[in-house]
Structure formats: C-alpha cells, structure tokens
Amino acid sequence: MPTSPATEIAADNAILIKEAAVATGVSARKINRLIDDAVLPRSVWVKVDGRRALRAYAVPMVSFGASDGAKLSKSMRLEAMRMIGKFAKANWRRLRDEPEHAKVLRLESGCVIIDLGETVSAAMVGLNKWSDALHRIVVDPEVRGGLPVVRGTRISVYEIADALSSDGLDVTLDDFPALSRDDVEAAVFYAKAHPRTGRRRGGSNFRRLVSEEAADLTDAA
Numbered sequence: 001m002p003t004s005p006a007t008e009i010a011a012d013n014a015i016l017i018k019e020a021a022v023a024t025g026v027s028a029r030k031i032n033r034l035i036d037d038a039v040l041p042r043s044v045w046v047k048v049d050g051r052r053a054l055r056a057y058a059v060p061m062v063s064f065g066a067s068d069g070a071k072l073s074k075s076m077r078l079e080a081m082r083m084i085g086k087f088a089k090a091n092w093r094r095l096r097d098e099p100e101h102a103k104v105l106r107l108e109s110g111c112v113i114i115d116l117g118e119t120v121s122a123a124m125v126g127l128n129k130w131s132d133a134l135h136r137i138v139v140d141p142e143v144r145g146g147l148p149v150v151r152g153t154r155i156s157v158y159e160i161a162d163a164l165s166s167d168g169l170d171v172t173l174d175d176f177p178a179l180s181r182d183d184v185e186a187a188v189f190y191a192k193a194h195p196r197t198g199r200r201r202g203g204s205n206f207r208r209l210v211s212e213e214a215a216d217l218t219d220a221a
Contacts, residue, residue, distance in 0.1 A: 014053035023126035063123035099124035
C-alpha cells in the first residue's frame with residue numbers, strides 16, 4: 001500500500017528555487033532561465049521574502065522543461081509543460097502517494113508521441129524526499145541559534161553533511177548514533193537546498209561532542 005509523505009506538500013505550496021533544484025536535479029540557474037525565457041508561465045512562480053519560488057505542481061514541469069523538453073520546438077515544449085502542470089494539479093494527491101501514476105502521461109501531436117511520465121514521476125519522488133526532509137529537520141531560534149537540526153537532537157544538517165563527505169556513511173552513523181540513515185539523507189538533502197553561511201565548524205571531535213549532547217538530551221527525556 002502506498003504511504004503519504006510525513007509532511008504533506010500541497011499543490012499550491014511555494015517551493016524555493018534552490019529547493020526545487022535539489023528535488024529535481026536541475027540547477028537553480030536553469031530553473032531561473034526557464035522563468036526568464038517565459039517557458040514557465042508567470043502563474044506558476046511567486047516570490048517569498050524577495051526570492052523566487054515555484055508552485056509545487058510546477059516542479060514536474062521544470063524536470064521536463066530542462067531535460068527532454070529542451071529538445072522540442074518552443075511551441076511543443078510549451079504545450080507539453082502546460083499539459084504536465086494541468087495533470088499534476090488535477091492528480092496531485094495520487095501523484096504524491098504514487099509517483100509512478102505519472103507514467104500514463106504522454107503528449108500526442110499528429111504521428112508524434114512524447115512520453116512525459118518518466119520525468120514527472122522522478123520529480124514527484126524528489127518532492128517526496130523534500131517532504132521527508134521538512135518533517136525531520138527543525139529550525140528553532142532556541143536550538144543552536146536557529147541552525148537547522150535533526151528533530152529531537154542538536155545535530156545540525158551541516159555537521160552531518162560534512163561528516164558524510166569526509167568520513168562516509170558508516171562512520172557518520174557511528175559518530176551520531178542518535179541518527180538513522182534516513183535522518184542522514186534528509187539532512188544532506190536539506191543542506192544542499194539551504195547552504196551554510198559563515199565559518200565552518202567541524203571535525204571528528206566536535207561531531208562526537210555534539211552527538212554526546214544529543215544522546216544526553218534523549219536520555220533525559
């Protein structure tokens with residue numbers, strides 16, 4: 001049976017460009033280019049605190065527009081993008097729960113048949129990963145000055161990303177026993193969408209100290 005993501009993203013929710021880039025694997029530069037070139041209609045993007053964001057149902061449009069769609073004529077590309085957006089909005093809950101449902105989607109133009117489903121399905125999988133990250137990661141001004149941390153711990157996503165990059169998954173899980181593999185994946189996903197600003201603070205000793213603090217908090221609870 002399909003299961004709903006832990007944190008539901010509605011079709012009209014705003015997804016920041018960097019978040020959409022991580023979910024789809026399409027660079028933020030390419031997404032902005034789709035907006036600037038009016039390949040993405042004005043109705044599907046908004047501004048949040050001065051930053052561009054997409055309606056969630058437009059994220060699958062980005063995946064197609066920047067990949068297979070780029071090989072089509074502009075008119076056919078626009079037609080395909082509109083079809084994807086309409087389909088995603090109308091079938092949002094099912095697509096979120098069953099991304100493979102998108103595989104029924106195709107554009108027929110004369111004797112030409114264009115499969116739209118694979119890229120749409122992949123985009124929905126990416127959005128579900130982002131939903132999971134939003135559930136697992138917390139930003140609280142009272143916890144480590146507002147650094148994004150894994151829920152129930154004081155371990156920041158940036159420490160986890162640094163550990164994974166330098167030491168690999170097994171060592172990272174040893175250093176942070178309070179974390180699961182899914183926590184690590186969500187933290188890295190979040191860190192990519194919201195890169196750190198300021199000086200880097202890391203190292204194995206520091207990671208172990210943070211992990212011990214998290215374990216003490218868990219035991220106290």
